Amino acid sequence: MINNLIYMDGYGIFVWSSFVLTFLVCAVFYYKTRKTLKKYEKEFAIEIEKLSVERKKIALEKSKVASKVFSTYNKTF
Amino acid sequence: MLPKKVKKRAALLTAILFSSLIAIFIILKTLSSNILYFKSPTDIKNSQDNSINKKIRVGGMVKKNSLIISGAEIKFTITDFKNEIRVSYSGTVPNLFSEEKGVVAEGKLQDKKYFIADRILAKHDENYMPPELKEIIKKNVK
Amino acid sequence: MFNFFYNSNIFIWIERVINFINSIFFALLLVALSFALIFSPPDYLQGDSVRIMYIHVPAAWIGLASFTCIALLSILNFIFKVKNFKLISKSIAPIGLMFTCIALVTGSIWGQPTWGTFWAWDARITSMLILALFYFLFILTQKLISDEDKANKISSIIAAVGFINIPIIKYSVEWWNTLHQPASIKITGTSTIHASMLMPLLLMFLVLILYCALIFLMKYKTEIIRIKKNNLKRL
Known part of the structure; x- marks a missing residue:
């Protein structure tokens, strides 16, 4: 059964190589996208942190995105 | 209604698209014989230019009961159900090569009815089904 | 009324959708793969080489579909200057290129045991390669041209011209003699693929579409954050 699944009447190498290749590429691509996103979130949060107290308050009140990113960032770190 | 700038951009894009559409159409028309991956036996019968030493591809079905294997040499007939052409080949064939299945042969024409191939490709059709179903269909046809 | 389309509202929804996809993705993947x-x-x-089709066909569909999206959004963006459309098409493009390449590579892996060759310059395969080229050009113009407005214009025109290629790919197997087989799944009429094979094909398609959605949303989120970050300076 297992042997059959791996060998697939000689087609195994073709089938498995295309499946493994596809999922490997997908995984790497996912990882890279996620990494970029995290990087930007971090930079954005740091930038907000650097603002003066009043301006920080205005930014967090005015922009939902800013407050969302800022709060999730502060939770995780 | 629409601002003038929007209309201008729409016109520009339409002009670009229209001209590239015409350009692509002309390119495809002039290249049409090169785009064809293979010729059918009828194409070969009808064409004037059958230069013997040019490499071409012939495609169609392998005719039923035409396959003869003698040692390393394989002989079979490619048919498009109107005309046919005899093919001779020596070498390995793909797994899917068999009678009544699509085939593309690459090689040189000897004359309008005889072709020596140096490469055989199997052309798969669009039918996908499990083997058991194929057996049932075979029985029903008989 | 159009509140929903404001970036900040979209942003909240993106988070929810990402979490939802993450929660069901691996279960679905396991089912589809088995x-x-x-x-x-x-x-x-x-024989068993047909299993490659379960990746090859959805990948090709995604490649075609995402280019269609990019082209339509680019045309609208070129004419009406909607900034959001630019962000969306920019976020789709890398996934489309990746799946077009996957379709080409898995196709040639399938071609070796079935046709007897890795590559054939037939109309379907060549036009698919041209699609990958258009994706590449689209991404490249946005990366290389630093003037955003100019990059936007040129990439929109590239996408619009590349759109002509989409029907050519679709009908290449009918207009010309190709080594590639005609479509098995037809929008009208009966499909020539048995139900027991259609099911895993559609399952894999669903899984890969969810994956695309996930990547797209993450990229889109990145773009929104980038814009908000620039706005922060102006606040």
Whole structure:
């Protein structure tokens, strides 16, 4: 059964190589996208942190995105 | 209604698209014989230019009961159900090569009815089904 | 009324959708893979190599569909200057390129045991390669041209011209003699693929579409954050 699944009447190498290749590429691509996103979130949060107290308050009140990113960032770190 | 700038951009894009559409159409028309991956036996019968030493591809079905294997040499007939052409080949064939299945042969024409191939490709059709179903269909046809 | 389309409202929704996809993705992937590799029958002619189709066909569909989206959004963006459309098409493009390449590579891996060759310059395969080229050009113009407005214009025109290629790919197998087989799944009329093979194909398609959605949303989120970050300076 297992042997059959791996060998697939000689087609195994073709089938498995295309499946493994596809999922490997997908995984790497996912990882890279996620990494970029995290990087930007971090930079954005740091930038907000650097603002003066009043301006920080205005930014967090005015922009939902800013407050969302800022709060999730502060939770995780 | 629409601002003038929007209309201008729409016109520009339409002009670009229209001209590239015409350009692509002309390119495809002039290249049409090169785009064809293979010729059918009828194409070969009808064409004037059958230069013997040019490499071409012939495609169609392998005719039923035409396959003869003698040692390393394989002989079979490619048919498009109107005309046919005899093919001779020596070498390995793909797994899917068999009678009544699509085939593309690459090689040189000897004359309008005889072709020596140096490469055989199997052309798969669009039918996908499990083997058991194929057996049932075979029985029903008989 | 159009509140929903404001970036900040979209942003909240993106988070929810990402979390939802993450929660069901692996279960679905497992089901789809077990059907594609174990439970589906081999083909009567191709044997087990038919299983490559379960990746190849959805990948090609995604490649075509995302270019269609990019082209339509680019045309609208070129004419009406909607900034959001630019962000969306920019976020789709890398996934489309990746899946077009996957379709090409898995296709040639399938071609070796079935046709007897890795590559053939037939109309379908060549036009698919041209699609990958258009994706590449689209991404490249946005990366290389630093003037955003100019990059936007040029990439929109590239996408619009590349759109002409989409029907050519679709009908290449009918207009010309190709080594590639005609479509098995037809929008009208009966499909020539058996239900026991259609099911894993559609399952894999669903899984890959969810993956695309996930990547797209993450990229889109990145773009929104980038814009908000620039706005922060102006606040």
